[in-house]
Amino acid sequence: MFNPNELVLEKIRAVEEYDPATSELTGRYTQIEEPSLKTSAEGTTVTDAMGAEIVTFYQAQTGTFSFTNSLMSLDLAATQFGSDKEMAGKDNKIVIPVSETITIGADHTAVLKYVPVGPAGAEVKFAKVINENNTFGKTYEVSAAAGDGVFTLNAETKTLTFPEDVTGRVFVQYERESDSAVKVTKKADALPKVRSLLVHAIFHDPCNTNMVYAGIISIPRAQINPESVELSLKPDGKHAAEYKLQKPYCDEAARLFDIIVSED
Numbered sequence: 357m358f359n360p361n362e363l364v365l366e367k368i369r370a371v372e373e374y375d376p377a378t379s380e381l382t383g384r385y386t387q388i389e390e391p392s393l394k395t396s397a398e399g400t401t402v403t404d405a406m407g408a409e410i411v412t413f414y415q416a417q418t419g420t421f422s423f424t425n426s427l428m429s430l431d432l433a434a435t436q437f438g439s440d441k442e443m444a445g446k447d448n449k450i451v452i453p454v455s456e457t458i459t460i461g462a463d464h465t466a467v468l469k470y471v472p473v474g475p476a477g478a479e480v481k482f483a484k485v486i487n488e489n490n491t492f493g494k495t496y497e498v499s500a501a502a503g504d505g506v507f508t509l510n511a512e513t514k515t516l517t518f519p520e521d522v523t524g525r526v527f528v529q530y531e532r533e534s535d536s537a538v539k540v541t542k543k544a545d546a547l548p549k550v551r552s553l554l555v556h557a558i559f560h561d562p563c564n565t566n567m568v569y570a571g572i573i574s575i576p577r578a579q580i581n582p583e584s585v586e587l588s589l590k591p592d593g594k595h596a597a598e599y600k601l602q603k604p605y606c607d608e609a610a611r612l613f614d615i616i617v618s619e620d
Contacts, residue, residue: 387426419601438546449533468514470532
């Protein structure tokens with residue numbers, strides 16, 4: 357009979373997040389560092405007339421599961437923000453802000469990298485000249501007709517046309533559409549959704565480390581903690597997360613999680 361006790365935990369190889377109502381996979385994280393599973397309870401101590409402790413009853417048992425992902429995860433960020441990762445497509449284009457520095461050509465035009473979107477005729481509202489010492493110079497505003505202090509725009513050809521005395525480089529900011537992009541939004545009133553988790557582990561027999569066992573921590577109800585979310589914006593930054601575990605309210609078994617180890 358397979359009945360292991362002490363095991364060597366090699367690593368947590370993946371954390372999977374599911375919608376508990378549909379069982380749809382909503383996130384998968386594979387670069388796991390510092391995983392930790394904790395439980396806690398509230399204790400009520402019963403004492404006698406002299407204050408001597410008789411017994412302590414424990415209730416309101418909860419748990420936490422935390423880890424750090426070595427890489428920034430957009431799926432994990434969406435869970436923490438209480439939103440869904442939006443994926444662009446042909447019928448659902450995502451609007452992206454663009455900032456460009458463009459050299460004005462001999463024909464007094466500057467060509468954008470992308471087709472701008474926005475109010476017709478004013479998809480690009482301003483263009484700011486960049487001086488030779490990299491400071492900003494005069495600001496030009498879009499106009500339907502050519503003139504001093506303005507530029508004209510042909511959004512379809514991505515072309516800005518300037519007065520003849522404007523040379524060098526200009527800085528422009530505008531928006532474009534993309535059918536190949538994703539977006540994660542944080543709203544002030546959004547709350548993280550309840551998920552179920554599968555935490556996949558690899559174990560070894562301590563007496564024969566060549567024997568490898570598969571392990572799973574199954575968590576039926578987990579809600580990510582949004583109280584302190586930090587996305588490091590450095591190349592070597594990490595992405596930490598913590599889930600609060602609670603039993604399904606209508607589950608008579610009061611199950612917080614299962615730890616399952618399999619020989620095959």
